[in-house]
Structure formats: structure tokens, C-alpha cells
Amino acid sequence: MPTLAIIPARGGSKGIPRKNILDINGKPLISFSIEIGLEAKKKGIIDELIVSTDDIEIAKISELLGAYVPFIRPEYLSSDSSKSVDLMIHAYQYFINQGIEYDTLILLQPTTPLRTCEDIKNSLNIYMRSCSTSLISCFKEEYVCDLVSYYKDNDFAIPLNKNHNKGIRRQELKELYVRNGAIYIVDSKYMLETHQIIADIPALYIMPKNSSINIDCLDDVEMLRWKTKNK
Secondary structure, eight states: OOEEEEEEOOSOOSSSTTGGGOEETTEEHHHHHHHHHHHHHHTTSOSEEEEEBSOHHHHHHHHHTTOBOOOBOOGGGSSTTOOHHHHHHHHHHHHHHTTOOOSEEEEOOTTSTTOOHHHHHHHHHHHHHHTOSEEEEEEEESSOOGGGOEEEETTEEEESSTTTTTTOOGGGSOOEEEEEEEEEEEEHHHHHHHSOSSOSSOEEEEEOGGGOOOOOSHHHHHHHHHHHHTO
């Protein structure tokens, strides 16, 4: 199946300014995803890797790192409210206009940088074996579940599970897996028909929790710096 991997990297970021090119021990954050994507392409795991960005500086840095930046993403696809599926459709249609069609699209978010080439290979194998229209990467959550989770209503804790105080052990519940944002795989036809990346029941690829760090705040940045420095 012809496969296109997309690294989305817009210039705007309110939480952490210029997050996608933030310095991580001498490397821009986006470099982790580019390096692994290029390795996957070199090994024939994927057919093409691109960076989709609206930002000239990010485009130049990505090209210096060896990535292909075929276009500058339109501004209307790069706002805080823009959806990943829209930039993926935009990239897909760009290649259709070049006479190239991809059956499978992979989203590699730079903010989840610790995936490996093996993760991409193994997730694609599971995706193809499952005959699903999409796949998500997750980690196994050992503690947090609805038994210990609550909504806040003024000064009261509203339980998510009515059995939260019945002495049920979390080990008695089904295993819980949390989406980590590292790898999304989707069938291009399904994406175009539904305008979605994730199917109602997607295939599942499990990654270690310690490889599932997602850069949302400065604490995450410091954790990533520590992990990569002491790898």
C-alpha cells in the first residue's frame, strides 16, 4: 500500500511559543520525528515523508534536517481551531494533483517525539493485519481509571464510576489504554468519506508509557530534555 507520512508543524503555539522547533539538548523538537521518519523511508517502511507547515522558518529547518517540504500550508489550515484531518486531506490532495495517490496516511506529531522506526513498522503491520480503516498508538495505564476519577462540582467530587466507593480493586477492571498521539494511521478513502482520522473501532498499537511523553507544558519539555540527555 503506497504510504505517506506527514509531520504537522504549525508556527503558532500559545502554550509554548515556537514549540515545534524548541531546543532539546541542541536539537529542534521536530528533528526527532524527522529522523525517525527518514529512517522509515530509507528502510522502505513508508514511501514518502513530508513536513506540513505554515511557517517559513520551520520549513527551512526541516529541509536542513533532510525533510521534504513540498508546500507551505495555507493559513486557514493552521489556526488553533484547525483539525489534523484537514491538513492531511490538504496534503493528500496536493499529491493527487501531482498524479500520485497514497492508500495509507500516517500522522507523526512532533510533540510526541520518542516513537521509534520499529514503532512505525510494527504499527503498520498491525494496521494491515487488522484490515481496519485506522490505527492509534496507546500506552497501558496502570493506575488511572474511572474508579479513581471525578468531575468537580463546586466543593464536591462527582464520581465517573458509581462503584468508586465499593472497594473494587482496579486490577479487577479491564486493562485501560490511553491514546498517546505518537502514531495515527488512516485509510485515505475512509478519511475522505468520513472526514475523520480515527475509526469508531480503530486498530491498537501499544507503546511503552515512558516513550509516550506528549509535549504540552514546560514540565514536559524538561522531562524530555532529561530523558534524551540520559538515554
